[in-house]
Amino acid sequence: MVTSFSYYALAGLAGWVSYEWYRFTSVRNKLLAIPTIGSDSFFLAYISAWKFVFSGRKMIQEGYDKYPNGIYKVPCLEVSSRWMIIVSSLKLVQDIKDAPGDVLSAHEHFADILQADQMFGPEARAKEDYHVPVLMNSVTRNLAGCFGDIVDEVAQSFADGIPQTDEWVLHPIQARLSPIVSRTANRLFVGKTLCRDKEFLDLQQNWALSFMLSVTAINLAPDFLKGAIGKAVSAFPKTIKKLRQIMDPEFSYRIQMEEEHGKRWDGRPNDLISWLLDHAPPEYRTADDMAYRILIVNFAAIHTTMMTVSGAIVDLATHPEHIGPLRLEVESVIKTHGWTKEAMAKMWKLDSFLKESARLGGVAALSMNRKVLKEFTFSNGITVPPGVTVGCATHSIQGDPAVYENAATFDGFRFSNMRETETAEFGQVKHQFSTLSNDFLLFGGGRHACPGRFFAVNESKCIFAHILLNYDIKVSSDHPIPPPTWLGSQRLFPSEAKVLFRKRQV
Numbered sequence: 001m002v003t004s005f006s007y008y009a010l011a012g013l014a015g016w017v018s019y020e021w022y023r024f025t026s027v028r029n030k031l032l033a034i035p036t037i038g039s040d041s042f043f044l045a046y047i048s049a050w051k052f053v054f055s056g057r058k059m060i061q062e063g064y065d066k067y068p069n070g071i072y073k074v075p076c077l078e079v080s081s082r083w084m085i086i087v088s089s090l091k092l093v094q095d096i097k098d099a100p101g102d103v104l105s106a107h108e109h110f111a112d113i114l115q116a117d118q119m120f121g122p123e124a125r126a127k128e129d130y131h132v133p134v135l136m137n138s139v140t141r142n143l144a145g146c147f148g149d150i151v152d153e154v155a156q157s158f159a160d161g162i163p164q165t166d167e168w169v170l171h172p173i174q175a176r177l178s179p180i181v182s183r184t185a186n187r188l189f190v191g192k193t194l195c196r197d198k199e200f201l202d203l204q205q206n207w208a209l210s211f212m213l214s215v216t217a218i219n220l221a222p223d224f225l226k227g228a229i230g231k232a233v234s235a236f237p238k239t240i241k242k243l244r245q246i247m248d249p250e251f252s253y254r255i256q257m258e259e260e261h262g263k264r265w266d267g268r269p270n271d272l273i274s275w276l277l278d279h280a281p282p283e284y285r286t287a288d289d290m291a292y293r294i295l296i297v298n299f300a301a302i303h304t305t306m307m308t309v310s311g312a313i314v315d316l317a318t319h320p321e322h323i324g325p326l327r328l329e330v331e332s333v334i335k336t337h338g339w340t341k342e343a344m345a346k347m348w349k350l351d352s353f354l355k356e357s358a359r360l361g362g363v364a365a366l367s368m369n370r371k372v373l374k375e376f377t378f379s380n381g382i383t384v385p386p387g388v389t390v391g392c393a394t395h396s397i398q399g400d401p402a403v404y405e406n407a408a409t410f411d412g413f414r415f416s417n418m419r420e421t422e423t424a425e426f427g428q429v430k431h432q433f434s435t436l437s438n439d440f441l442l443f444g445g446g447r448h449a450c451p452g453r454f455f456a457v458n459e460s461k462c463i464f465a466h467i468l469l470n471y472d473i474k475v476s477s478d479h480p481i482p483p484p485t486w487l488g489s490q491r492l493f494p495s496e497a498k499v500l501f502r503k504r505q506v
C-alpha cells in the first residue's frame with residue numbers, strides 16, 4: 001500500500017518537474033537575448049526566484065547598475081511566467097507607456113499578481129472596470145466641492161487617533177495613520193456615517209491584509225496547487241456578503257430615493273456611491289456590485305496613501321529643518337485661501353516635500369508592470385514573447401544621479417525649487433506631485449496610470465498640513481526608526497516605526 005502510494009507520488013512529482021522544466025525552458029529560450037540577474041538554469045533560477053522574494057530590491061538595483069539604459073530579466077515568483085523583464089532606460093519606459101493595451105496589458109498583469117481567478121472567481125474577474133473612469137473624472141471633478149468634508153474628517157480622525165497633548169507621546173505611525181487615511185478617503189467614497197463605522201473600517205483593513213497573505217501563498221505555490229489553495233484561503237465571497245450587509249441600509253435608501261425622485265434628488269450625498277450610480281450599467285446597479293467596487297477601490301487607495309503619508313512623516317521627523325518653512329507656507333496660504341483645494345494647489349513646498357519623500361521611498365521598486373499579450377519589440381530591437389511581464393525599475397531610476405542631481409540626498413524642496421526656476425511652458429506643472437513622468441513613476445503611467453492620484457495627493461497634503469499646524473513631531477532617541485523592508489518588489493513600511501507627537505508649542 002505504502003509502496004504503491006510512494007510510487008504514484010514519485011511519478012506525480014517527476015511529471016510535475018518535467019512539465020515545469022518544459023515550461024521554463026520554452027519561455028527562457030525566447031528570452032536569451034536579455035541578460036539575467038541571478039541564474040537562468042532550471043534549478044538555480046528557482047533558487048534565484050526565491051532570492052528575489054527576500055532581496056528583490058537589491059537584484060533590481062544590481063541589474064540597473066549592470067545594464068544602465070537597457071533591459072534585463074529576473075526569475076520571479078510574483079508573475080505567472082516566472083520571468084520579470086525590467087527596463088532601466090527612460091526611452092524604454094516610454095515604449096511601455098506607448099504600447100496598446102491589447103499588446104502590453106495592465107489589466108492582465110493585475111489579474112496575474114492578484115491571482116484574480118482564484119481570489120475573486122470568474123464572475124468578478126469578467127466585470128467591466130467602469131469605476132476607473134468614475135474615479136478619474138467624477139472624483140477629481142468633485143474634489144473642490146467636497147474639500148470641506150475631507151478637512152472635517154482629517155480633523156476628527158486626528159482628534160480620535162492622536163489627541164493633542166502637552167507631553168510628548170510616542171505613536172506607532174502605521175497603526176495611527178491607517179484609520180486616519182481610511183476614514184478620510186471613505187468620507188468621500190461612502191459618506192460620513194459609514195466612514196466612521198468601525199465594522200466597515202475593520203472589514204476593509206482585515207480583508208486587505210488577509211488578501212495579500214493569501215495572494216502571496218498562491219503566488220509561491222506550484223501551478224497545480226493554486227486552485228485548491230485559492231478556494232481554501234479566499235475570503236472574498238464572505239467579505240462581499242458582510243460588506244453588502246453593512247452597506248445595505250445606505251445603498252437601499254439611495255436606490256429608493258432615486259426611484260422616487262429621480263437621479264438628482266434633494267439632499268443626495270456628494271460621494272463615490274452617488275457617482276458610481278450615475279454611471280453604473282444596469283447590470284451593476286446591485287448591492288453586491290456596489291460592495292465589490294467599494295472594496296477594490298479601498299484596496300487600491302488606502303495602503304498606498306498610508307505608505308506615502310507615513311513615509312513623509314518619518315522624513316519630516318528625521319529632517320526637521322523643513323518644519324519651519326513648511327509651516328510658514330501652510331499658514332500663509334490658508335490665511336489667504338482657507339482650507340480649500342485651491343489652497344492645496346498653492347502649497348508648492350509641501351507638494352515638493354511629499355514628492356521627494358516618495359521619490360526615495362514610494363511603494364514598490366517596479367512600476368508600470370504589464371503582461372505581454374502579443375509579441376512586442378522595444379525601440380532597442382529587443383523582442384519579448386506573450387506571457388512574460390515587463391516593468392520599469394522605478395526605484396532605481398528615481399535614485400539615479402544621472403536622472404536626479406544629488407540623487408541620494410533628501411532635499412524636501414527639490415521640486416518646488418525646480419518649479420520656481422522653470423521657464424518652459426507647462427514647466428511648473430511638470431514638477432508637481434501628481435504629474436506623471438518617466439522619471440517619477442509612483443502613480444505609474446500611460447492609460448492605466450493611477451486614476452485616484454489627484455485625490456491621493458490632496459488627501460495627503462491635507463493630512464500633512466493638519467500635522468504641521470497642530471503638532472510638534474520628532475524622532476525618539478530611544479526608538480530609532482527602523483529601515484523599510486522589502487518583499488519581492490514591494491516596499492513594506494516598518495510597522496514598529498514610532499514618532500513622538502505633542503500639541504504644537506510655538
Ligand code: HEM
Binds near residue numbers: 455
Ligand atoms: C499615494 C497613493 C497612491 C499610489 C502611490 C497609487 C499608485 C498606483 C499605481 C502605481 C497604479 C498602477 C499604474 C500603472 O500600472 O500604470 C495605480 C492604479 C490604480 N489606482 Fe492608485 N495609487 C494611489 C492612490 C489611489 C487612490 C486614492 C485611488 C482611489 C481613489 C486609487 C485607485 C487606483 C485604481 C482603481 C487603479 C487601477 C487603474 C486601472 O486599472 O486602470 N489609487 N495606483
